[in-house]
Amino acid sequence: MTVSKKKGRSVDRERVSLTQPxxxxxxxxxxxxxxxxxxxxVGKVGHVAYDVRAYFLSGRERDDA
Structure with missing residues (x-):
């Protein structure tokens, strides 16, 4: 898991978090x-960044509409 600390915060770049604005x-x-x-x-594919990116790139968003 890749974690970056910037400005004292820990940011997980492999997961899309919806808890912080x-x-x-x-x-x-x-x-x-x-x-x-x-x-x-994120509601459809979960919090894994790879899956969220793939969702947008695959066009599944249009199919789900």
Whole structure:
């Protein structure tokens, strides 16, 4: 598991956390999606960053709509 400490915080780059507003904003920006779309994706595929990225890249989001 890759963990980075920046500004005294521990950030897990392999999991998408929805508990902290700054983490939600960071993941949404990194993935190029809205916070609402990010939350929906995590609800469908879980918190593993690889799975969330794959969800957006695969087009499954359109299929689920």
């Amino acid at each position: 700054h983490e939600v904003q960071g993941w949404a920006k990194r993935l190029g999606v809205s916070e609402e779309r990010l939350r929906a994706a």
